Amino acid sequence: MTNQFHTTDTIVAVATASGTGAIAVIRLSGPEAISLTNNVFKGKDLAEQASHTIHFGTIRDGDKVLDEVLVSLFVAPHSYTKENVVEISCHGSDFIVQQIVQLLLKKGARLANAGEFTKRAFLNGQFDLAQAEAVADLIASDSALSHEVAMKQMRGGFSQEIKRLRAELVHFASMIELELDFGEEDVEFADRDQLRRLIGNIQQVIRELLKSFELGNVIKNGVPTVIVGKPNAGKSTLLNKLLNEEKAIVSDVPGTTRDFIEDEISIEGITFRFIDTAGLRETTDKVEKLGVERTMQKLNQSALIIYLFDITEVTAAEVQAELHKLNPDKRPLLAVANKIDQASPEKLAAFASIDGVLQISAAEGANLDALKLALVQKVNLGKLNTQNQTIVTNLRHVNSLHKTYAALDDVLHGVSSGMSGDLIAADIRRALYSLGEITGEITTEDLLDNIFTKFCIGK
Incomplete structure (x- = not known):
């Protein structure tokens, strides 16, 4: 869209996140952005200054000084919106910010709607709609x-x-x-x-x-990755180790996790949304039974499955039977043998011969780097070249x-x-x-x- 979108009003909004911080930025855009700011700014005459310059001064409501600020000028059409744009950098007090915004509103600006600066940039031909969405x-x-x-x-x-x-x-x-x-x-x-x-x-x-x-x-929203297995396989311990924090309760009592726990980390530039679920077992406990049902729901919604099992408690045949039952749709799955620090040499050897089974100790942190590498490989982004490949998100x-x-x-x-x-x-x-x-x-x-x-x- 190449035609300029002309508007007669000037909008204002706080461009930084809410909450007290060292600095806050208040942004104005529109034909009167510079003149409105000039009306409350004590310093250089902003109307006579060049575009892309910064000026120190004070914001005043009459004789009352609200704050010492830096004012950045972007004169149309050389701005983000292709309109006159002013950015006021003030101290990050919520009180100061609101005082300045209210003063600018009183002088004739109006509060910007969500995304209105970028919408004006699009309508004024700064970039197209796909580029605007990428912002x-x-x-x-x-x-x-x-x-x-x-x-x-x-x-x-x-x-x-x-x-x-x-x-x-x-x-x-x-x-x-x-x-x-x-x-x-x-x-x-x-x-x-x-x-x-x-x-x-x-x-x-x-x-x-x-x-x-x-x-x-996957790149935009992350990989929903469900950690499943029997009670006390170490699912919560593994989640805590991956997140490097005590997110999930760890206990020797089976069935401690009654609902799913979710958090995310970035591995090799890819976001994984890990979901720790209730242990898979037959139970008469109504709450735990509901947790197991939710586990199966999350399993069906996942893009990647980590099946974690206690290597000291099961045989290879039992693991293979459970995997067949859990993943009939053949989704990407990583079978992980946990508690190798407690396993006998014979057990370790028996599972080492099974292709695709990774051996770790969640409690000791052993082989977690290998687990992370295996997760990245399962997502299969290895051939992705974001420099040369156009990707729809x-x-x-x-x-x-x-x-x-x-x-x-x-x-x-x-x-x-x-x-x-x-x-x-x-x-x-x-x-x-x-x-x-x-x-x-x-x-x-x-x-x-x-x-x-x-x-x-x-x-």
């Missing part, structure tokens, strides 16, 4: 990979891929539209064989993008890609059956519409509200 992903990123993917999308990696596909389709759409203008002369400007090849190529790219969503979802984009693919199927069917140019053109327009939804070339106010209201205030 929210970047803020929420909590691992190296999620940060890397969000940064690439914010810089336009995914958008460029979509725009390239759309440009190729636009060319053929224009050729077919031109044919309609010469309908009575029976001319053909759009080579149908070339159109088939183009659509085949585009659909191949879309298939790769859709396939990447499985990885993208947004469900809205996935839905639009599916609609594009279906419309292109209809184009192929129309070409093969000799359908008239106007019907083929209509199906191409549907594909173009769905691709345009991703980047915001085609959008609605409801869609924008749905996207930007999920942003934090001040961004």
Whole structure:
């Protein structure tokens, strides 16, 4: 969207997290951002200062000094929103922050809505909608990979891929539209064989993008990893060791964990959401029985399973039977033998011969690094190259890609059956519409509200 979105109001919001800190940042955007700030700022005349400069002074309500501040100026169109933007860095007291915000409101600003700064940046052509959504992903990123993917999308990696596909389709759409203008002369400007090849190529790219969503979802939201096993296998001890904190209660009494406990850590840049569950056993205790039922629910929702067993208590045959019963869907599973510090040499040897079983001591911390490495390998991101591979992380984009693919199927069917140019053109327009939804070339106010209201205030 290249047209400037002109607005007459100036918005203000606190751009830093709530709570007392050393510094807080108050952000303004709009035509009066500089003049409003100048009206309450004692220091240099901000109206005469260059863009991208910082100025020391005080914020005053009449003769009352509210705080000593630094004011950063970004003069339109050289700002995040392409409007005049001012950022006031003040002391982090909630009282001071609210005093300054209330003063700016009194002078004529209004409180910004959630995501309104980024929405203005999009509407003013600073970046497209996919890039705007990546801003929210970047803020929420909590691992190296999620940060890397969000940064690439914010810089336009995914958008460029979509725009390239759309440009190729636009060319053929224009050729077919031109044919309609010469309908009575029976001319053909759009080579149908070339159109088939183009659509085949585009659909191949879309298939790769859709396939990447499985990885993208893992990178963005983490890997739900369920730790299951019989009571007293050491599940809670393992969770505590992985998290490096006493998250779960550890006891020698079987059935201590009655419900699931969840937390997450980053391993090799990948976020794993670990879920410690109630021990799997037959029980008459109503509360523990409910916990076992919830364990099975979490098991069905997991992307990765750690089956932990006490190597001193079971045989290899029993473990293999339990694994077959637990994982009929053949999800990624890691079988882990615990308490090797208590096991006999014969036991260790018996399980060492079973392929894929990792031996650890959760209590002693033995082989936990090997366990972490095995978890990363099970996720199968080893071939992922976030520098060169376009990765889809947004469900809205996935839905639009599916609609594009279906419309292109209809184009192929129309070409093969000799359908008239106007019907083929209509199906191409549907594909173009769905691709345009991703980047915001085609959008609605409801869609924008749905996207930007999920942003934090001040961004």
